[in-house]
Amino acid sequence: MNRSANPCDGALAQWCERWQFHPDGESTIVAVAFSGGADSTAVLLAAHRRWPGRVVALHIHHGLQVAADDFVRHVRQVCGQLGVELLVEHVQAHAGPGESPEDAARRARYAALSRMASAASVSCVLLGQHADDQAETVVLALSRGSGLPGMAGMSERFVREGASFGRPVLAVPGSALRSWLDEAGQTYVDDPTNADERFTRNRIRGRLMPAWAEVAPGYCEALARSARHAAQAQALLDELADLDLAHLGCPPRIRELQSLNRNRQGNALRRWLKQGWGVAPSEVQLRELLHQVGACRTRGHRIDLKIANGRITREGDRLDYAPPI
Template identity: 50%
Template sequence: MAVAFSGGADSTALLLDCVRQWPGQVRAIHIHHGLQDAADQFANHCQQLCEQLQVPLVQCKVNAKNEAGQSPEDAARRARYAALSQAVHTHPALQGVKDVAVAQHADDQVETLLLALSRGAGLAGLASMPAKWTRDGLQWHRPLLNVPGAKLREYLLDAQVAWVEDPTNQDEQFTRNRIRAQLLPALERAFPQFRDTFARSASHAAEAQDILNEVAAVDLASVQEYGSPNIKAVQQLSLARQSLVLRHWLKVQHQTTPSAVQMTELLSQIAACTTRGHQLRLKVGRGYVRREGPILEWSAEN
């Protein structure tokens, strides 16, 4: 078992609990983002605490700067997960690791759901963060999704274990921080059980999305020709199922997600493909969908 260890309260509580449950079997990975002056101090703190706990620590430096059109949070998250996966697969100290634990907790899950609602997300977004998932041949776990952040800090105070505070967590230019500072206290006052009820809603959305994924997989198998969607076969489906199967195709085969506006235009263009001469080349996700004879192809943006 490896724990993604930032040095903050959440990951410190997770690391400490894992060490207590599985002594001698836990390793830690610290991702050095290099985005702020305190990054070196965080790394030093992690090293010292891991030495105290007798936990092997692997430190990885990443370039987490965001590209144009990408939020800093998304860039850091993508860089972090890529680095964690690469470290497990390549670092000798992590040989044999098959499971990685990350420290998102109940408040993080609420923030994710509220962000999804604010963006008009569908079921996939409303499902929020899964407790378990598979990626890059590894099993990933979020064992703290039912635990409020305040409880994790109480746990560390009782254990007399220190953590570091990321100063950016107080910066309300970031949407998550505004939710944490302004909305969660109001929800606590109005709906004391909101963490549990929001988690149930996310779970219901995830269950419904699983069913839709199964339907989409069956539809995709039925409309494919040489591994790509056949236009005429797609046209035979209802609009809702056309949208479902095309989103599934783009996500599963090309790891990209269209916006609502892009999907609406793509469906309109597919409906217009009634003659051989109708051309189609449309920006979708991180690339372009184009017509190649009877089928649809997707290529990444150059």
């Protein structure tokens, strides 16, 4: 197999340089979230080539379809051929109130990957999302009226539930990964649920993206560029919010919060809620919160508003957020 042609090789090397990810020592382990699909297969081969003997594959068995058992057999075969250790965990994703099956499956998957990474003392879990996935994410965010965080798409590196994750191939088109695997004779599986148009992302992939590609062939790269611009703008807003919160305190003091203009108030409150509890208020909720903060001019004035599954209230001269018990 001519692995030097794997487009993930160069992308992974560049990602490592950008994020200064240089695992030291023979005992350092890097993981790949390995579904058996084309994208994660290409990433696993690139990681195995870069760190031979120091890569572990993590596979999540969702139990949502009959083919899941076949996926496990396939990933065992691939990992056996490579000499890569494989860890498998079964999960059952149940959607909570107001949560879609897609979001529930994603939440369960990341929770399982985080547990597996911690148990295996993994330094970072590499994911296989590529440029097409990034474009779909941006379009999905736009269709929902998301702000800059949504328009920024998926980040190249992030931490979730104590585990570090990386997406080294966000700039690589999915077609390039599949073409290389096909030419190299490397087998991979196709998840039949990817064509199930009951899911919004699949409808975007199957209907909207082909039409967009016909009208504007470079749309995928353009959306990725827009996502990077949005991420840069959001980073600046986060820096401003951190400066404001250093003055306001955490939790923020109401009087000092009122001294800021409305846009900076909203920016600081979003940051406070995101950092402290990982929640984001809707546009309507934030507007009402800013109204209540602005009207809070007397000692006995009450603030009480539902945000996500918790509540923001007034405690003395400060705001307080109480997550659900």
